Amino acid sequence: MRRLWKGNYALVEGAIAGGCEAYFGYPITPQNEVTEYMSVRMRELGRVFLQAESELAAINMVFGAALTGKRVMTTSSSPGISLMQEGISYLVGCELPCVVVNVQRGGPGLGNIQGAQGDYFQAVKGGGHGDYKLFVLAPSTVQEMYEMTKKAFNIAFKYRNPVMILTDGVLGQMMEPAEIEESVKCKGQSVREIEDLGWNLTGCKGRVPRFIRSLLMGEGELEDHNYKLQEKFLKMKEDLDYEEEGAEDADVILIGYGLCARINFEVYTTLRKKGLKIGYLRPKTLYPFPERRIRELARRKKKFLVVEMSCGQMVEDVKLSVNGESEVYFYGRPGGGVPEVEMIINKIEEIIR
Amino acid sequence: MKFKIPESLKPVPNHYCPGCGHGIIHRIMAEAIDELGIREKVIAIAPVGCAVFGYFYWNFDTAEAAHGRPPAVATGIKRVLPDRIVITYQGDGDLAAIGGNELLHSANRGENITILFVNNACYGMTGGQMAPTTPLGYRTTTTVNGRVIDDGYPLKVCELIKDLEGVGYCERVSVEDPRNIMKAKKAIKNALKCQIEKKGFSLVEFLSMCPTGWRVSPVEAIEVVKRMKEVFPIGVFKSKL
Numbered sequence: 001m002r003r004l005w006k007g008n009y010a011l012v013e014g015a016i017a018g019g020c021e022a023y024f025g026y027p028i029t030p031q032n033e034v035t036e037y038m039s040v041r042m043r044e045l046g047r048v049f050l051q052a053e054s055e056l057a058a059i060n061m062v063f064g065a066a067l068t069g070k071r072v073m074t075t076s077s078s079p080g081i082s083l084m085q086e087g088i089s090y091l092v093g094c095e096l097p098c099v100v101v102n103v104q105r106g107g108p109g110l111g112n113i114q115g116a117q118g119d120y121f122q123a124v125k126g127g128g129h130g131d132y133k134l135f136v137l138a139p140s141t142v143q144e145m146y147e148m149t150k151k152a153f154n155i156a157f158k159y160r161n162p163v164m165i166l167t168d169g170v171l172g173q174m175m176e177p178a179e180i181e182e183s184v185k186c187k188g189q190s191v192r193e194i195e196d197l198g199w200n201l202t203g204c205k206g207r208v209p210r211f212i213r214s215l216l217m218g219e220g221e222l223e224d225h226n227y228k229l230q231e232k233f234l235k236m237k238e239d240l241d242y243e244e245e246g247a248e249d250a251d252v253i254l255i256g257y258g259l260c261a262r263i264n265f266e267v268y269t270t271l272r273k274k275g276l277k278i279g280y281l282r283p284k285t286l287y288p289f290p291e292r293r294i295r296e297l298a299r300r301k302k303k304f305l306v307v308e309m310s311c312g313q314m315v316e317d318v319k320l321s322v323n324g325e326s327e328v329y330f331y332g333r334p335g336g337g338v339p340e341v342e343m344i345i346n347k348i349e350e351i352i353r
Numbered sequence: 354m355k356f357k358i359p360e361s362l363k364p365v366p367n368h369y370c371p372g373c374g375h376g377i378i379h380r381i382m383a384e385a386i387d388e389l390g391i392r393e394k395v396i397a398i399a400p401v402g403c404a405v406f407g408y409f410y411w412n413f414d415t416a417e418a419a420h421g422r423p424p425a426v427a428t429g430i431k432r433v434l435p436d437r438i439v440i441t442y443q444g445d446g447d448l449a450a451i452g453g454n455e456l457l458h459s460a461n462r463g464e465n466i467t468i469l470f471v472n473n474a475c476y477g478m479t480g481g482q483m484a485p486t487t488p489l490g491y492r493t494t495t496t497v498n499g500r501v502i503d504d505g506y507p508l509k510v511c512e513l514i515k516d517l518e519g520v521g522y523c524e525r526v527s528v529e530d531p532r533n534i535m536k537a538k539k540a541i542k543n544a545l546k547c548q549i550e551k552k553g554f555s556l557v558e559f560l561s562m563c564p565t566g567w568r569v570s571p572v573e574a575i576e577v578v579k580r581m582k583e584v585f586p587i588g589v590f591k592s593k594l
């Protein structure tokens with residue numbers, strides 16, 4: 001049924017529909033609605049909810065639940081996600097699936113509680129120690145807060161890797177109509193029976209004991225493990241997702257993710273009506289990134305304007321994709337500032353002139 | 354003592370130094386698990402510390418956790434699989450220093466998990482630095498003239514947690530001679546019974562030898578453990594059994 005939903009609530013329903021069996025979290029604005037609503041929904045559905053003593057504990061509780069093969073999630077906002085980085089690195093090293101949501105706020109430090117996009121590098125380039133990638137999804141509507149969270153669990157299990165949903169405080173707090181199926185049917189139903197997935201720890205009844213670790217001290221062991229992980233990160237391109245409009249005949253293509261993509265779309269429709277050849281491209285997955293499509297467009301000498309709620313992070317990936325074949329421009333605002341339509345239009349006029 | 358290898362131990366040699374307490378504690382843990390018939394239900398967590406390779410020796414499902422986080426990892430497992438037996442095995446650096454917060458809150462929540470806490474008064478794995486449990490006056494590589502008050506007082510974990518309502522069983526034992534080893538094994542069984550009967554958080558602290566970290570002979574290490582009891586009295590601090 002289509003009705004008004006707040007982004008953070010839609011995210012919770014998405015997790016439940018995606019089969020999330022356990023949630024561990026710690027309060028932080030602007031994602032408190034997630035933890036609060038989870039505490040109600042998970043309990044009434046007979047699933048696991050626990051308010052952890054810190055984000056450090058929360059991510060390690062996720063680690064514990066994940067190694068049994070259960071579908072597990074945590075959510076936080078920027079400072080809390082920083083605290084989780086060690087745990088995320090261990091989850092990747094141990095090849096454990098889980099979903100981590102970052103409802104970004106302004107930084108650095110305690111920053112503010114406005115929405116921002118300053119954690120792109122942290123999400124997309126690893127974040128913790130070691131050579132690794134997360135699969136990163138970037139919703140842009142309340143509907144996608146639901147859809148992407150729902151889908152995230154399957155991706156996490158497909159690759160046995162943490163999936164990060166990178167959103168922000170504005171989307172989390174925003175109300176808009178969305179089509180969401182509230183899982184009331186399974187009310188009273190408990191978590192699914194534990195399955196043997198061939199790697200999970202469930203107690204060794206009927207099989208040889210297993211262990212899960214990330215310490216690999218044997219000659220060449222860690223190098224081999226890393227090559228195996230890298231292969232997996234490359235394979236993630238199978239689930240690459242982006243959308244575009246008007247790129248084929250455009251002179252300048254606007255690129256942004258999440259909230260910025262909505263603003264870009266408004267600019268795109270306004271300028272198209274005026275007859276300007278503007279294109280619109282939105283990565284829905286930030287890793288993997290639509291680098292091939294961007295390179296293709298760059299070879300045809302289309303220019304790019306990247307818009308972000310930061311001083312310029314994704315723009316580096318656009319530049320790497322363009323690889324010198326065309327020009328890349330940037331407009332962004334950090335610390336909770338939201339890019340304005342007029343400023344983007346001015347910038348485009350400058351580029352065209 | 355029996356010399357049959359317990360089913361809960363793999364028949365392989367371990368990497369511990371001569372005179373180390375870890376091998377002894379592994380053995381009595383394995384015997385206790387066998388005697389309670391719970392091996393196939395156990396999910397254990399190895400620490401970051403000398404016992405990190407526990408999974409090479411323990412014949413049950415085991416995971417390795419980040420330094421200090423085993424109680425949080427155990428919480429995650431136990432919450433989704435409440436009928437499994439979840440055990441963490443941690444050193445004093447792991448449990449009492451970097452993992453102090455996870456210890457406190459898992460104990461306070463009364464998580465039905467069992468912590469086997471090896472207090473060897475130093476950081477063995479990283480070369481014998483001061484631990485929170487190092488008694489005053491003891492020399493380590495970061496207190497070369499002996500620990501002084503400025504370095505902090507030795508942290509008494511059992512005394513710290515015993516009054517928390519969530520704690521169901523808490524005992525301090527030592528493993529320097531056969532008599533104490535037998536008592537230590539009984540303590541492990543009690544702690545596991547506490548978990549099986551869902552009576553809350555359980556912890557056994559072992560005063561244990563680290564001749565390498567202390568830079569003494571295995572024989573002298575036994576004397577050190579005896580002296581540690583002046584600071585860390587052994588006994589049952591709490592039992593809801």
Ligand SMILES: Cc1ncc(C[n+]2csc(CCOP(=O)(O)OP(=O)(O)O)c2C)c(N)n1
Nearest residue numbers: 401402403420444445446447475476477478
């Ligand atoms: C985050 C982090 N900090 C530091 C270390 C280094 N480190 C490895 S083991 C250890 C201390 C181990 O001492 P203890 O827990 O007492 O166990 P023991 O080796 O004595 O059995 C430290 C500090 C680490 N692995 N991870």
Ligand code: SF4
Nearest residue numbers: 370373403477563565
């Ligand atoms: S350093 Fe100490 S704790 Fe580590 S194996 Fe050697 S004796 Fe045991």
